[in-house]
Amino acid sequence: MSLAETAASVSSAFDSIPIVDIGHASAPEERAALAQQIRDACMKVGFFYVSNHGIPQETIDRVVSAMKAYFSLPFDTKMQLYHKNVANFKGYAPVLDSNIDPANGGDLQEGFEIGWEELVPKEHDEKRLNDGAMAGANVWPLEPAGFREACLNYYHAAVGVGKVLFRLFALALDLPETYFDDKTRNAAAIMRTLHYPPQTGPQDDNTVGIGAHTDFECFTILWQEPGIQALQVLNSERQWISAPPIPGTLVINIGDQLARWTNDVFRSTVHRAVNRSDLRRYSIPLFFGTDYHIQIEPMPSCVSPERPPRYEPITAGDYVRKRLLEMYNPNATFS
Numbered sequence: 001m002s003l004a005e006t007a008a009s010v011s012s013a014f015d016s017i018p019i020v021d022i023g024h025a026s027a028p029e030e031r032a033a034l035a036q037q038i039r040d041a042c043m044k045v046g047f048f049y050v051s052n053h054g055i056p057q058e059t060i061d062r063v064v065s066a067m068k069a070y071f072s073l074p075f076d077t078k079m080q081l082y083h084k085n086v087a088n089f090k091g092y093a094p095v096l097d098s099n100i101d102p103a104n105g106g107d108l109q110e111g112f113e114i115g116w117e118e119l120v121p122k123e124h125d126e127k128r129l130n131d132g133a134m135a136g137a138n139v140w141p142l143e144p145a146g147f148r149e150a151c152l153n154y155y156h157a158a159v160g161v162g163k164v165l166f167r168l169f170a171l172a173l174d175l176p177e178t179y180f181d182d183k184t185r186n187a188a189a190i191m192r193t194l195h196y197p198p199q200t201g202p203q204d205d206n207t208v209g210i211g212a213h214t215d216f217e218c219f220t221i222l223w224q225e226p227g228i229q230a231l232q233v234l235n236s237e238r239q240w241i242s243a244p245p246i247p248g249t250l251v252i253n254i255g256d257q258l259a260r261w262t263n264d265v266f267r268s269t270v271h272r273a274v275n276r277s278d279l280r281r282y283s284i285p286l287f288f289g290t291d292y293h294i295q296i297e298p299m300p301s302c303v304s305p306e307r308p309p310r311y312e313p314i315t316a317g318d319y320v321r322k323r324l325l326e327m328y329n330p331n332a333t334f335s
């Protein structure tokens, strides 16, 4: 059966998020079974957890304590790097600055965003120079000490997980496993450290940490604060299914670029985060995509007479930029 045919028979009325162990992702005898698990998860849920991802706990602990220290700085200090004064959304975004779901009053989160940067700066950093529509250097706060190093160490470890996943996605799509290699030479990878303060005001469906949305890139790698339930994923019955933090795992979700590429065979599933815990909640999404100049259009195995192409071709960079502009300027529209 083709992917397009299989997709037509898959139900998305899931009530939990599967866990996929990627500890043996490079073992040839495990790869087919792993790809099958990932294909199932991407068609039914659009979300899965990965265990044994290989990022050292120390790398995670360092970035988490650095971001906690950063977000506890005075507002004015953080606003010195306000992202609207910095190229292409890098830097600090205060609480209520974004409103990803226009039905809401604004996202109850603050964030700090970075893109590709080598830990030891190169003179001609090809990846950064080639970022096209999204080009723009990172900015870094003066404090806390070690913030840049902690962020970049985690960033590069997570990008490594992303490279492993791109190969597994290729296998899951019946493509050669290297299919995405030449499309991810300067892979787009935007990382946001996020802080959701305890929600003290109204507790209704329109007052949430980040409103209902889908992600823009190919997929997202998300670390979430242990012990606090906040992330929720919408199933086809329009029920919000909890995606609680599971120790030792990361959450992976398909974004709109991979949905476009697979003609919605892989689902980019609506999700939101609501922190009603009375505690500060932190998370780190890393949005992973192809090189920004790559043209994204439905692939032939995901198109059939019953499932004609649902999307026009667009370059990854133009697509992400437009979606980001929309998020920070809710009056803009893009379809």
Ligand SMILES: O=C(O)CCC(=O)C(=O)O
Binding pocket: 192, 194, 210, 215, 222, 224, 230, 231, 271, 272, 273, 283, 284, 285
């Ligand atoms: O903080 C979370 O758990 C989710 C964040 C998210 O969905 C996003 O930033 O796109």
Ligand SMILES: [Fe+2]
Binding pocket: 213, 214, 215, 220, 271
């Ligand atoms: Fe998201």
